Amino acid sequence: MATAIPKVKWLLRSSMTCRLQKFFKRAYSSQKLTNAEVRQKRVELFNAEKERQMGLLTRVEKIEVRHKGVPEECTLIMNKDLSTPFNCAMHIHELLMTRSALALVNGEPWDMHRPMERDCELQFLHFQDEDSRILNNAFWRTCSFILGHVLETAFKDEYYVELCSFPPPNVSSGSFVYDAALNLGDWKLSQTELNCLSRIGYRLSFADLRLQRLQVPVSVANEMFADNRFKAEQISAIAAKSKSGSEVTVYRAGDHIDLSSGPLIGSTSQIGRYSVCAVHDVESPTFGKLQRVQGLALPTQLTMHSWTYDSILRPRAAKLNTGPIPVLRNLQAQGDLPAH
Amino acid sequence: MLRFRHRMRPRKIPTTIHAGQEGRLKRMRQIVTGLIRYERVEPTFAQADEARQYAERLLYLAIKNGDKHKETMDMADFWLLEKDLIHKLFKVLVPRYQNHTSCFTDLHKLAVEYPGSGFPRAVLELRGNPWPPVVPKQRDTRYLLSNILLAGARKDYHNSKQKAREQQLLQQKPQQQQKQALSSGSESVKSSRPHQSFSASSSSVDSGIPEIEEDDRSENGTLVDGTSFSRGSNSTLHNNSER
Numbered sequence: 001m002a003t004a005i006p007k008v009k010w011l012l013r014s015s016m017t018c019r020l021q022k023f024f025k026r027a028y029s030s031q032k033l034t035n036a037e038v039r040q041k042r043v044e045l046f047n048a049e050k051e052r053q054m055g056l057l058t059r060v061e062k063i064e065v066r067h068k069g070v071p072e073e074c075t076l077i078m079n080k081d082l083s084t085p086f087n088c089a090m091h092i093h094e095l096l097m098t099r100s101a102l103a104l105v106n107g108e109p110w111d112m113h114r115p116m117e118r119d120c121e122l123q124f125l126h127f128q129d130e131d132s133r134i135l136n137n138a139f140w141r142t143c144s145f146i147l148g149h150v151l152e153t154a155f156k157d158e159y160y161v162e163l164c165s166f167p168p169p170n171v172s173s174g175s176f177v178y179d180a181a182l183n184l185g186d187w188k189l190s191q192t193e194l195n196c197l198s199r200i201g202y203r204l205s206f207a208d209l210r211l212q213r214l215q216v217p218v219s220v221a222n223e224m225f226a227d228n229r230f231k232a233e234q235i236s237a238i239a240a241k242s243k244s245g246s247e248v249t250v251y252r253a254g255d256h257i258d259l260s261s262g263p264l265i266g267s268t269s270q271i272g273r274y275s276v277c278a279v280h281d282v283e284s285p286t287f288g289k290l291q292r293v294q295g296l297a298l299p300t301q302l303t304m305h306s307w308t309y310d311s312i313l314r315p316r317a318a319k320l321n322t323g324p325i326p327v328l329r330n331l332q333a334q335g336d337l338p339a340h
Numbered sequence: 341m342l343r344f345r346h347r348m349r350p351r352k353i354p355t356t357i358h359a360g361q362e363g364r365l366k367r368m369r370q371i372v373t374g375l376i377r378y379e380r381v382e383p384t385f386a387q388a389d390e391a392r393q394y395a396e397r398l399l400y401l402a403i404k405n406g407d408k409h410k411e412t413m414d415m416a417d418f419w420l421l422e423k424d425l426i427h428k429l430f431k432v433l434v435p436r437y438q439n440h441t442s443c444f445t446d447l448h449k450l451a452v453e454y455p456g457s458g459f460p461r462a463v464l465e466l467r468g469n470p471w472p473p474v475v476p477k478q479r480d481t482r483y484l485l486s487n488i489l490l491a492g493a494r495k496d497y498h499n500s501k502q503k504a505r506e507q508q509l510l511q512q513k514p515q516q517q518q519k520q521a522l523s524s525g526s527e528s529v530k531s532s533r534p535h536q537s538f539s540a541s542s543s544s545v546d547s548g549i550p551e552i553e554e555d556d557r558s559e560n561g562t563l564v565d566g567t568s569f570s571r572g573s574n575s576t577l578h579n580n581s582e583r
Contacts, residue, residue, distance in 0.1 A: 127484070127485060128484065129483075130479060130480050130483070131480075131483050132483050132484065132485070133483050136483070136485045136488065139485065171485060171488045171489065171492075172489070172491065173492065174492050174493065174496075296489075298485065299485060302484060302485055308490070312490070312493050313489055313493060316492075316493050316496060
């Protein structure tokens with residue numbers, strides 16, 4: 001017997017071809033969904049869709065970008081539908097590359113990694129501007145987005161976390177929010193476990209992940225979020241609100257993909273402090289029981305004493321945020337969704 | 341008429357040794373002349389502070405009376421040692437300050453140099469001059485993300501305090517009403533009137549309100565100060581009218 005077992009193992013290893021392995025994987029996943037598999041699938045779909053959209057660009061055209069602000073006002077000749085504000089910053093100064101979190105293209109908030117479409121005037125925003133409210137909201141939205149990443153990656157495969165949505169950013173409320181069905185059963189997260197979640201978010205700032213924006217048709221989005229019952233229900237309503245009526249915007253950071261109308265900040269390296277503060281149970285009229293996960297974050301550019309952060313802001317962020325509870329609206333009504 | 345706060349006391353200004361009042365006046369005229377010419381001068385603080393009122397007065401008269409007024413012209417002739425500045429005063433500065441509501445000059449203290457003369461120095465300047473500003477513009481930090489978060493926390497804290505105070509008042513109110521009801525009840529028993537219950541309730545309402553107000557005064561600083569101050573001032577007013 002002692003010799004038989006390794007023999008069997010060897011037999012299995014040799015005979016199990018790649019196709020067979022995939023079959024087993026699929027058979028297993030049909031029994032129980034895991035977040036890791038779903039994320040992998042989304043990334044593949046995202047890559048395929050991005051490649052398709054890049055294939056549509058057959059001819060490179062030039063546009064004129066006029067930069068306003070420090071260190072100098074200049075005009076750049078860039079590529080239409082290819083060059084992003086980040087590329088312009090690379091031409092001008094390294095400081096603009098690292099600290100700019102958002103751009104204003106013709107006065108409109110524009111992601112750092114979103115290609116520019118026509119001749120335009122470009123301005124870069126950072127967190128110490130005189131009036132950084134637009135950027136603050138983008139930062140808060142990004143933190144909610146990253147909270148989705150934390151929730152999907154933190155737990156073991158036996159817990160399938162389904163993200164629902166997050167309300168519009170409200171910085172003065174003291175916390176950013178993600179409403180999700182954590183499916184943890186009776187498990188109440190302790191302070192130590194919340195700290196572990198915080199650390200996952202905090203570590204992303206070292207990973208320096210770029211937040212990429214992509215507009216995808218409804219069919220692709222439906223395929224991407226087929227495994228998430230909340231998102232699948234929302235997609236048609238979000239698409240109906242969009243300009244073309246049949247497209248939704250998705251964002252990607254690393255292997256995390258989520259729906260968001262944007263804009264988000266340029267990179268996760270601009271998130272300095274990140275803490276997950278509390279999990280509250282909430283009840284949505286259409287989505288049923290959800291968990292409201294709340295957090296607090298500060299940009300790398302802004303510093304704060306630990307006493308202020310830990311004894312004033314964090315306890316406040318742990319109180320239940322009174323932002324709107326996610327509700328699915330009818331297509332006929334087409335009211336604005338609280339989500340995204 | 342001066343448009344800024346100024347100490348109305350004479351002070352000794354050391355100009356040159358044994359120059360006396362005449363030397364002081366000469367120095368003042370020099371500074372006023374320099375101010376009108378260069379729009380920014382840097383004498384010692386005492387001299388700048390003293391010369392400021394003469395410059396302000398001169399500008400005020402020039403704006404008020406114009407260049408057809410003989411006395412104003414004499415004043416300009418006296419204070420401006422260089423006579424081409426009379427034209428500048430009436431042709432440039434008067435139009436500039438025509439609709440000014442505040443004073444026409446600024447005085448900034450400078451740091452004391454060491455080693456140096458030992459006299460504190462100052463910058464005296466005309467407002468609206470073409471030089472770069474003495475005090476740099478302060479950045480508005482209200483909308484920094486950290487400050488928005490802290491402002492929210494501050495607002496929450498004050499709201500919670502306010503709520504706690506209101507709750508305390510509400511708790512005190514029923515207790516006092518009970519006390520009043522008890523005392524008036526005993527009185528009514530003594531008098532033994534037929535409508536005792538009605539009188540008891542009315543008396544508790546009437547006397548209950550001022551007592552709560554008194555409690556307000558002892559607890560809320562703002563309310564106390566407002567009421568007591570107004571009362572005090574009223575009484576003094578009456579006294580004055582009686583006199």
